[in-house]
Amino acid sequence: xxxxxxxxxxxxxxxxxxxxxxxxxxxxxxxxxxxxxxxxxxxxxxxxxxxxxxxxxxxxxxxxxxxxxxxxxxxxxxxxxxxxxxxxxxxxxxxxxxxxxxxxxxxxxxxxxxxxxxxxxxxxxxxxxxxxxxxxxxxxxxxxxxxxxxxxxxxxxxxxxxxxxxxxxxxxxxxxxxxxxxxxxxxxxxxxxxxxxxxxxxxxxxxxxxxxxxxxxx
Numbered sequence: 001x002x003x004x005x006x007x008x009x010x011x012x013x014x015x016x017x018x019x020x021x022x023x024x025x026x027x028x029x030x031x032x033x034x035x036x037x038x039x040x041x042x043x044x045x046x047x048x049x050x051x052x053x054x055x056x057x058x059x060x061x062x063x064x065x066x067x068x069x070x071x072x073x074x075x076x077x078x079x080x081x082x083x084x085x086x087x088x089x090x091x092x093x094x095x096x097x098x099x100x101x102x103x104x105x106x107x108x109x110x111x112x113x114x115x116x117x118x119x120x121x122x123x124x125x126x127x128x129x130x131x132x133x134x135x136x137x138x139x140x141x142x143x144x145x146x147x148x149x150x151x152x153x154x155x156x157x158x159x160x161x162x163x164x165x166x167x168x169x170x171x172x173x174x175x176x177x178x179x180x181x182x183x184x185x186x187x188x189x190x191x192x193x194x195x196x197x198x199x200x201x202x203x204x205x206x207x208x209x210x211x212x213x214x215x216x217x218x
Contacts, residue, residue: 043138045121054113126167127202141165144199148172151195157184159214170196170205175214185211 068079092099125138145165152161152172157179164171172192176184188209196204 042120042127043122043125047116047121050113050116123167126165126199128200129202139199139201141167144201145170147199148192148195151191152188155184155187155191158188166205167203168205170207172207172209174209174211176211177214181211181213185209 064079068082072078122138124141126141126144128137128139130136142165145163148165148170149161149163152158152163152174155174157176158174159177160175162173170192172188174184174188188211189207192207192209196207
């Protein structure tokens with residue numbers, strides 16, 4: 001039997017089938033998942049309220065000072081407040097009580113502003129691990145505590161649970177009305193350990209679990 005002709009009268013070779021290949025050879029090899037990116041640090045607060053208060057105070061003081069300078073340039077007497085402040089600063093010694101109090105207040109406000117500038121804030125937001133470098137997420141501590149509480153209530157023998165989730169530790173206080181307390185404690189450790197890992201946090205908090213019997217009524 002002759003081979004089929006091509007478009008220009010040439011012969012074309014038919015495809016050759018490999019009988020030794022099986023269906024398993026056609027399955028693509030699994031692509032390894034990319035390693036998760038390192039967890040991000042804490043979220044930084046915008047500090048809008050302190051910044052707005054400082055900006056308003058500085059703007060008000062600057063406005064009063066500019067008005068007083070313009071009044072003096074226009075051959076008007078300076079403000080009484082500035083004259084009184086200049087007199088007090090000239091007459092009071094450095095060891096005066098009010099001078100020391102004013103210096104202490106100014107120092108405390110300066111240290112407070114520096115502390116706000118160098119600390120991230122947003123302590124209620126727990127940073128989550130980053131499976132992708134372009135994705136960043138956080139979980140509120142209240143939501144994390146609610147998840148742990150719901151998982152703890154699924155353990156047999158648990159009557160009530162109080163969870164306080166922090167950045168470094170999650171305190172769980174459970175009340176068990178039946179079953180042995182050691183068994184309930186062991187089940188809570190296992191269940192809550194899986195729950196903490198399932199939260200996907202960059203730094204999973206350590207668990208502190210306590211189980212007790214309900215108190216007597218009356």
